[in-house]
Amino acid sequence: MAESMGRAPFWPALRELTTARMREFLREPEAVFWVFAFPVIMTCALGIAFRTRVDEPVLVGIERALGAAAVAGPSTGAADDAATEAATEALRRAGGFEVRLVAPGGVERALRDGVVQVVVTPGAVPIYRFDPARAESRLARLAVDVALQRAAGRADAFEPRQDAVRAVGSRYIDWLVPGLLGMNIMGTGMWSTSFAIVTARTRKLLKRLVATPMPRSAYLLSLLGSRLAFLVGEATVLVAFGWIAFGVAVHGSIVALAVVSLLGALAFGGIALLVSSRAQTVEGVSGMLNLVMVPMWVFSGVFFSSANFPDALQPFVQALPLTALNDALRAVMNDGEPLAALWRELAVLTVWGGASFALALKLFRWT
């Protein structure tokens, strides 16, 4: 038997580990579904839910004063009926309103459930009831007020010229698709990498691997490498679907989009390695993943802009890797920005990925 042999080969090990990981993944039909089909289904559902509503009417509730009429007698009842009629007529003539009668007891519920956006109680001094926390409710109050004031005789100071933006590229869905892509790069990267590690650890496969001369970094890099390979498919499916189904175009270069996506995937791959570096059970790592990801779903501008958060929170929001990824994806897809303009976001992703990979390599528990 040979007395001295060469050191363990790095590249063949990395290649075989990456191939093995990809095979394992592709032979798990459920995993393939969640990674490839689920984002498309979600984009479709959200695209329909948030589709651009160009001529949607403002939903106005008129409080029907039935109870009041009955208690106060026929004369006031007639006056109420007349006021209701006048208000309904004013809104009908102004156009763009859909009027629904609301029973007095049902005002709060109708507002809460979004059945109406504002409730008007007609009278000499009408009462508007609305939810100031909802943008559409505030807008509805303004529109109703303008229509009723005009009907009561207020004249406009001037007639503005208007230019409605309806161009493709500035709709909500155009903004939403890059966010979903970012969220998907985070989600599938975190789940698939962490589960692969924790499963191998509970099956004592990690222990068996470190009993061989396998370079440990090759194992961790193979997880990142296989992630990148799937990312190409995953991102292509989602971007192509957004384009075909909703006409969401990529205004920047495909190369820039690929670079941003790859860097994002590496950053979240690194974070996944760190999160699962010591976890012993699938349940344990699931909890940790939620702890890490839920704040980013909320703060990183997937469904609504992260600019909505107060200034005091912005340093935190901007430091999150998903914020950087979403901002960079939107800059490339929506605004056609070149990579050079995205150095800040790319730097944030690089630091997250590099630091978490280095830390994971130190903390990683193999047995």
Place this chain on the structure above:
Amino acid sequence: MSRDVALECRAVVKRYGSVLAVDGLDLVVARGECFGLLGPNGAGKTTTIEMLEGLLTPDAGVVEVLGRRWADSAADLRPRLGIQLQETQLSEKLSVAETLRLFRSFYPAGPSLHELLALVGLESKSDARVGKLSGGQKQRLSVACALAGAPDVLFLDEPTTGLDPQSRLQLWDVLTRFKASGGTILLTTHDMDEASTLCDRVGVVDRGRLIALGTPAELIASLGAAQVVEVRLADGAVAPPVAAVESLPGVREARVSDGLVTLGSTAIHETIPAVLRALAETGSAVRDLTTHSATLEDVFVALTGRHLRDG
């Protein structure tokens, strides 16, 4: 230290919290030897073998493998060792060939894929998924993974536990051929047949200590009795005092427990009539009487008063 020594433990101690798993263990395994660590579950066999494998660090004492220590020679040692762990479950989604190619890629030198498949007799299962293999086939695959780097030393932790007799024989065959090619084997087992068939020498481990060491024949001879007579008493029968049976003709050693009288004997033709007479005198009704040649199991029982399978 001699160049002929493959593995050595000197006064090795390993604790898990307050539990002393290995308690000052000394062990030397020569190159080309097949050495068996025999003992019940929890005796410290796995802890001992994992310290030699460099997967656990001893709390005290010295472990040397091929004349080197893990602390400074891990990168040189790993490629020269083949390791099979008791509890590893290989990925079920990969095929036999894919699994072997993966493990082969970790080593700078070793047999080809076809040679590995032939070594463990899994040629016909090359494309089968690991999840579809029988227990015996999985175990042979696991040993093939350990052979992927043409190791000098093969470590096997309970390689045949839970296997059917046929699979067990096939695996023994693989190990016998590895040994014939000059390889050193350290295996743990609680199967005496396995230890007597495969091992040149056996170390009996109990409660973290080596309590007996020698060839299987030496250990059995140390009982001083080639045959064992076992008399099972009828339910509810009065057990005779040990004094009543230990001085009978031919008896070298006697134990009475749970309605079972066990006698180590050098002359069973004298012992059997004498014990039956003695039992008749103490009024102990006999249910049956059996004899067998002494085995390592009897050695273990004689040393510890417990059976190997008791754990």
